Amino acid sequence: MFPIVQMHSIVKVYPYTLLKANDHVDLTLNEREILSLAGENGAGKTTLMKILYGMEEFDEGMIEVDGKKVNISSPLDAARLGIGMVQQHVTLVDEFTVAQNVVLGKENTVHHLLYDERKNSSKVATLIEENHFSVEPDALVGSLSVGEKQQVEILKMLYRDVRVLILDEPTAVLTSQEIDALFSTLRSLQSKGVSIILITHKLHEILEISDRVAIMRQGAMIGTYETSLVDEQSIGRMMMGETAAVPAKILTSIDSDRIVLSVDHVSIERHNQKQPLLDDIHFDLFRGEILGCTGISGNGLGQLESVLLGELPISKGKIFYHDTILSSEHKRARTREIGLPFVPSDRLYTGSSLTAPVSENMIATSREKFFPPFGIRKRKIQAYTRQLISRYKIKSEPYQAIGTLSGGNIQKVILAREIEKVKDVIICCEPTWGLDASSASFIHEQIIKLRNSGIGVLLLSSNLDEIISLSDRLLIFSRGAVVARFGVGEVSTMTKESLGPFLLGKAVRVKRGKM
Amino acid sequence: MNKKIECYNPVIYMLRSMVGLIFIVFVSLVALVGFSYYLSETPDKTIYYFFNGPFLSLYDFGNMINMAVPLIIGGLGISLAFRSGSMNIGGEGQLYFGALIATLTVIALEPLGRAGAVIAIFVAMMSSGILAGISGVLRYRWNTNVLITSFLISNAVVLIVNYLITGPFDDPLTNLFSTQPIPETAELSYILPPSNLNTSLIVAVAAVFIIHALMYRSRTGFELRMYGDNPRFAKYAGVNVMYYQIMPMFVSGAMYALAGSLSIFGTYHATIKDFSSGMGWNALAVALIARYRPFAVIPAALFFAYIESGARSAMLYSDVTFELSSIVQATVFFLVSSVTLQRLGLKKRRI
Amino acid sequence: MDTVSSLIFSAVTIMTPLLLAATGGLYTELTGMLNIGIEGLMLLGAFSSVVSLHFTHNIVLAILIGTGSSMLLAAVIASITLYLKANVFITGLAANLFASGITTVLSFHIFANKGVVTFPELPQMPVLFERGTEAVPVLGPLLFGHTFFTYLSFILLFLSYVVLYRTPFGFRLRATGLYPKSLISVGLSPKRYQFIAFLISGFFSAVAGAMLSVNLGAFVPNITAGKGWVALVVIFLGQKRPVGLLIASFIFGISEAFSNYAQGIWHIPSDFILAIPYIFTLVAIVFYSIYDYNRQKVE
Structure with a gap:
């Protein structure tokens, strides 16, 4: 197999936070392959791909395309080399049609002057047909679903005859049918000779779609493997690294009379949408415990944080701190006015x-x-x-x-x-997200110390290692609802793999009533 | 990671952050010299009087300082407002309106003597504060752009004040479009005769200390700066959003009114049509140059007053017109909000 | 002419510079830049075109010089805003301050007069289709008997529609304002389109200013009297669409024509008349923000 793109020893340091996003990273993409680029949040995957696409400058290193050293300083350079990227966030103009979005910057014209509506539309229609997409060329992009918008993003790249297609977490916002459709598209592109890099952190998708998988952790490249030779466990271990030893848990039972924080059947409904953002969330937090909440991003953890921060009003339910009502229907929570200790997930801006x-x-x-x-x-x-x-x-x-x-x-x-x-409660959201191991274990120690001194800790985290090793009780969120609850003594028997089906919403384990 | 903490020296940092500012002042003065050579038959004379005019006599010098007084006071209000993220650009109207209210009130309260003057200033500050506060309320309630509303309200108010001065409140005894003069008891006493410099200077200097204490020595100031630096963070920390969207607008409006009424009581002794034209904008530029630091407002205001009085004496003794100063000021204005220039002296953060 | 016809006729005269300036401002507005400097660009255009007409007696050359100087100032605003990362509002204000300063200084330098400078030797602007004005009711005063600036404003509006909605350039320009990342993602520079939009806005503003001064055969300090601001309102009221601009500027034209007429009858102070555009804009913007606020709340 012939390597089409080679990245050599790429170093990228963010000027403001001095964070080393890429630390001497090597990556090779072969012709006609689907390569997964895997890693936790903050591992540096997106940064590496933005460098390849010319959207980020890098400090050291070299990029070769077709064996020749190239200089990619803007997406225009990347496009010239046949490299295209579908960003995580859509880059489409809602007010334009599908065809207008696809051809933007490379329009067909009448006499080099006027925009040729018919020709552009028919060219895009052909492209849609060739790739078995479902969008209409003349539909307004604003009226499309997320999955359809992603099709338009891919069309935009295909229209530019890309040989290398980078997709940044394309499945994060898709339904399972849409994911299936996307994967069959990717396979047919592969058969037409397109090489694909897929950024993801979902283990089963890596195994399902890719030929090889490159794994990054904390800015460094751990290694690249043939997918047929690895399994979910080993990929997961390499993505997470060995978690530092955490002091053993002491707690065995919970003094259930001492509720500090209580979330009482809270829902958030969306305008014109059936699926609520939060679906009847119901739990109590006791003194002297760590209550973990976890879920794949986009499944309700972020909304729960916004609710607790008082950014989002709730549609139904109540939130109590002891006997004080923090929030009720159509109100924002007064957590911040009361001054409950809160470690937000967005540490830089919030x-x-x-x-x-x-x-x-x-x-x-x-x-x-x-x-x-x-x-x-x-x-x-x-x-x-x-x-x-x-x-x-x-x-x-x-x-x-x-x-x-x-x-x-x-x-x-x-x-x-x-x-x-802290008096008797603290809320921590993604406390170690993107941190190096020593800072993370220091923070874990602090959280356990708090618990041991009788404080109630509500821990919202998408880091499964962290959640399993710290939580006394655990709630799993999927599609805005709590799909599984694990009580004292049960969490320590769980592994990341055994949580998988719950995270994906394929299994449900909810006891009746409050736990 | 064994990274050494970078050496941080506040003094060196401040000096470096001045590089861009010095560049801006330099460019504006180059523009001045260039225009003088083009416009003037006697450019040497023009430039000489432009730069030395304010220092030729005690009269000129005192007038220059006096010109800086309203700029200092207005600039302080704007420093506070802009530091908290409230972009009040309606200074022209707020100042003019405050001056008129103060004049009319002090005339009505003539029997009270000095006390009447104090009350008049208070009333003027409240009125202009409310005028500016409207924009803050609109922002809090519907997220309306403060920049635009404060400007539009101000422009309308300037015209309405013009109407009031030339119509119902016009003093028929003067040829000027002007209100009646204020009672003599309300006039401020002169400090440096024969110039116009008066005791309002003391108020301006006191205001610098008060606003500095408010911004950097109080909880209100701390929360205000938090809100200005990062509204999300301030909200997260439980800061009262409504207060910090409305209060800074009110205070800056009130300070403009103070500047306006002191100009009346100290210098003009009646609200003359267009007496304050440009003062509001200049005070804003002063605050921008001072980067919202109260003590830096004084030199910045003196710089602006220097340019204006320089232009005045160049007009008197040479063959150019006074509006030359607004070209210099426009040059400063053009460049003063540039992020690139502000960071000119600060090296890029790289490893 | 009867009252209605003369009202309509003067409304068209009043709306012409507004329409021209607003059409130019539409370009900057569609790239997402609030062009506060229109007022100053108009003023500079008004001054430089009437003065060069006085010296050259050549209307084409005069308009070239007028538009050239305004485009130069627009380029200054754009460069400082885009490449030195300055606040577009402040640079726009600076341009207004600069324009009012430089026109006074130059007027004093050239004519030794800071006030009204009249050029009695300049010929009256010829009017076109004069006979039609009274021949056709309503449409007559609307369409006939105006100076060529009015017809030029209609032609430029139509051309702008074609450019903005029917050319690749227009698509990219509008994409800049709607979602700049869409351009970046295909390797185009939004700043470039914003820069060009500023130049175009400078051109249109200058023509609008030229109409004011050349029609009058004189330069009056602050001859634009807030028309640049009103042009911005016209853009907002016209929903940023060419046809909308036409309607909105006519509404402003007819309301100003009416208030001029009313002033004569009921003696409304002129300062109030001058204040109307600002109050009108304020109300429009507050209503717009209420609408926007409620719309976002629903989402």
Whole structure:
């Protein structure tokens, strides 16, 4: 087999957070193959592909196409080399028709002047027919479903005669029928001579569609394997790495009289849509436990976080903190006004103010302690910040803008800030997302320490290792609903593989009533 | 990862962040010299008076400082508003309106003497504060663009004030389009005769300290800056969104009114038609140049006042017109919001 | 002419510069840039074209110089905004400030006069199809007897429709404003289209300004008197569509014609008349944001 694209020792460092997104990464794509690029969130897959497509600059390394060194500094260069990419987010104009979107930038004209509606439309129609797509060339893109929009994205690339097609997590938003259709399209493209790179983190899809799989973890390339020679377990292990040892759990039973946070039949309905965003979510959080919630992205975890943050109003149900009502029908939760400790998943834009110094970020959620009616306790702020910096082993100075810290240190600042104001509950969302192993295990230790001191911890995480090793009880979300509940003692017997069917919504395990 | 924490020195950082600003000032002065050579028969004379005019006599010097006073006060309000993300650009109307309200109130309250003047300023500040606050309320309620609403309200108000000055409140005793003069008891006393410089300078300097304390030495200021830096984060931290969308608008409107009424009480002694034309914009440019730092507002305002009074003396002693200053100011305006220029002296963050 | 006919006739005269400026502003608006500088671009165009007409007595050359100078200023706004990453609102305001400064300074330099400069020697702008005005009711004053600027504005509007909706350039330009990432994803630069849009806007604004000053045979300081702002409103009210612009600018024309007429009868102060466009815009924008807010809430 002939290698069509080779990436050699690519290094990419993000200037603001100094995060090493790609650390000397090598990748080879052969002619007529489907290559899966697998890895957890934040492993650097998308960055690597954006580099190949000319949307990101890289700091070191070299790219070869057809054995010749090339310089790809914009998508235009990539297109010239026959490389096309379907982004995770659609890049279509809703107000234009399918044909107009497909030909944008490479239109057929009448006398080099006027846009030739008929010719463009018929060319796209031919293309649609050749690839057995279902969209109409003259339909407005705004009226299409997500799956159809993705077809248009692929058409856009095919219209440009791509030889290499990159797809970034194309199945994340698709229904299973749409996924089947997409895969058969990809296979027929492969038979026509197109080489395909598929970015994904879904294990069964990797095995189903790809010839080879390249696995990345924390910015580094772990290795590339023939798919026929590996199984789900081994790919999963390579994607996650060996998780650092976590202190053993102590808890065996839960004092069920001591409910701190209670989510009572909460739903979010969407306008004109049958499938609700959150479907009758119902659980209690007790003192001294870690209640884990997990699910594949797009299945309700994000919405639950938005609800708890007070960003999304709920359509039905109530949320209580002890006896205080935090939220009820059509209201946003008052979690933030009450000041419940909260570690948000979006640590860069929601959890911190990047241009402000570490000290200001540190006191942001406990302002009342540092501001008397008039004036400011500057020395106290300094001392407090220094104290937390040393206690949480944060590499920074109090006056440094937090945006200049690494991701792990930013997260430690947020965690320190929120832990300091814990009374009896804390909500942590994706606390170790994209962090290096040492920061992650430090954060895990902190969370367990909190639990052991009698705090109720609500942990929302899509990292299965983390969720299995930390949770005392576990809820699994699929399509906005809780499809499985595991009680004390049950979680530790679970493995990532045994959770799989629940995550995909193929199995359901819900006990009657509240647990 | 054993990365050394980068050396961070606040003084060096500040000096580096000034590089872009110095470049902007330089470009605007080059524009001035260029235009002088093109426009003037005696360019040496024009340039000489432009640069030295303000220092030729105590009179010129005092007037220059006096010109800076409303720019300082207005610029302080804008610094606070812009720092919190409230883009109030309706200063022209807010200042003019405040000046008229203060004039009419102080005339009506003549029997109260000095107390009447204080009340008049208070009333003026409230009125213009509410005028600006409307934009804040619209933003809070329907997410209407503050930039646009404050501008439109201001433009309409300027015309309505013009009507009031030339119509119902016109003083028939003067040839100018102007209200009646304010009572003498309300006039501020002069500091540097024969120039117009008056005690309003003290208010301006005091305001610098007050606004600085408010922005950097109080919880309100802390929350205000949080909201300006990152509204999402501020919301997450439980900051009252409504307050920080409306209050900064109100305060900046009120400060413009203070600037306007002090100009009346100190310098003009009646609301003369178009007396404040351009003051609102200049105060805004001052705040932009000062990057919303209260203490930097003073030199920035002096720079603008210097350009204006330089243009005035160049007009008096040479053959150019006063509007030359607005070309220089426009040049500053063009470049002052440029992100690229602001980062000129700061090196790119790379490993 | 009867009252209605003369109202319609003056409405068309009033709407012409609005339509021209709004058509140009449509290009920038469709690329997603709010062009605040239209007012200044018009003013500079008005000044430079009437002054060059005075010196050259050649209307084509005058309009070339007028449009050239405005396009230069538009290029300055665009470069600073796009390539030095400045706030488009502030640079637009700077352009307005610059235009009002430079026209006064140059007027003083050339004519030693900062006020109204009249050019009595300039011929009256010829009117076309004069006979039709009174021959046909309603349509007569609407279509006949206007200067060539009016017909030019109709032609340019139609041409703009073709360019924006019937050429590849137009598709890309509109895609820039609707979703710039769609251009980036196929390797085109949105900034390039925004830059070109600014140049076009400068051209149209200059023609609009030229009409004001050349028709008058004089340059009055601040001759545009907020018309650039009204042009922006016309774009919003016209829903950013060519036909919409035509209707919206006619509405403004007829309402101003009527208020001029009413002023004569009921003695409404002229300052109020001048304030109307701003109040009108304010109300329109508030209503639009309420509509937008409710629409987003539903989603």
